Structure formats: structure tokens, C-alpha cells
Amino acid sequence: MPRGYSGFVGVNMRHKMETKMQTERTQLEELMMAMVGLETMAYIKPLIGEHLTQYAVFAADGTQLAVFESQETAYYNAVKHNLAPVSIH
Numbered sequence: 001m002p003r004g005y006s007g008f009v010g011v012n013m014r015h016k017m018e019t020k021m022q023t024e025r026t027q028l029e030e031l032m033m034a035m036v037g038l039e040t041m042a043y044i045k046p047l048i049g050e051h052l053t054q055y056a057v058f059a060a061d062g063t064q065l066a067v068f069e070s071q072e073t074a075y076y077n078a079v080k081h082n083l084a085p086v087s088i089h
Contacts, residue, residue, distance in 0.1 A: 042083035044074045057085070 038060040047054045047067065055074035057065045068074040071087070078085040 040082060040084050042078045042085050043088050044071060044078065044085050045088045046071070057083070 041060040043058045054067050055071045056067045057074050057078050075085050
């Protein structure tokens with residue numbers, strides 16, 4: 001056994017590493033669960049102009065996908081393209 005070696009220190013260090021790995025795994029799992037459905041989620045947001053209100057469809061990451069004259073048309077087109085629309089008021 002090396003001089004100054006304590007079996008307890010080795011066990012303690014291993015326990016700390018396992019705890020850290022478990023924490024990181026849990027955080028990754030939570031992130032993955034939060035991302036479930038993001039590929040299919042879309043937001044419909046009114047774009048209010050001076051004389052006209054249009055409705056934009058945005059991907060979950062904020063990318064604008066399209067603009068329509070009515071909320072119903074925006075919703076219909078989102079569903080037609082296999083997106084799950086959510087309205088933002």
C-alpha cells in the first residue's frame with residue numbers, strides 16, 4: 001500500500017465521482033424530456049400592424065415559418081404540416 005494511502009479516501013473519491021455522474025445524467029435526462037415534442041411544436045403569434053393584423057407561425061426555436069391573414073388559416077396550415085400549434089396572446 002502506498003505511503004499516506006487511505007482506503008477511505010479512495011472510496012470517498014469514487015462516491016463523489018459517481019454522485020457527480022448521476023447528477024449530470026439526471027440533468028441530461030431533464031433536458032431531453034424538456035425537448036420532447038419541440039420538433040413538432042409551433043407557436044401562432046399575432047403581428048399587429050397599423051392597418052392589418054396578421055398571424056405568424058413560429059417553430060419552437062423561434063424561427064418564423066410563415067405569415068397568414070387569419071389565425072384560423074395559420075392554425076390550419078400548422079396542423080396540415082404536422083405541427084402542434086399553440087397560440088400566444
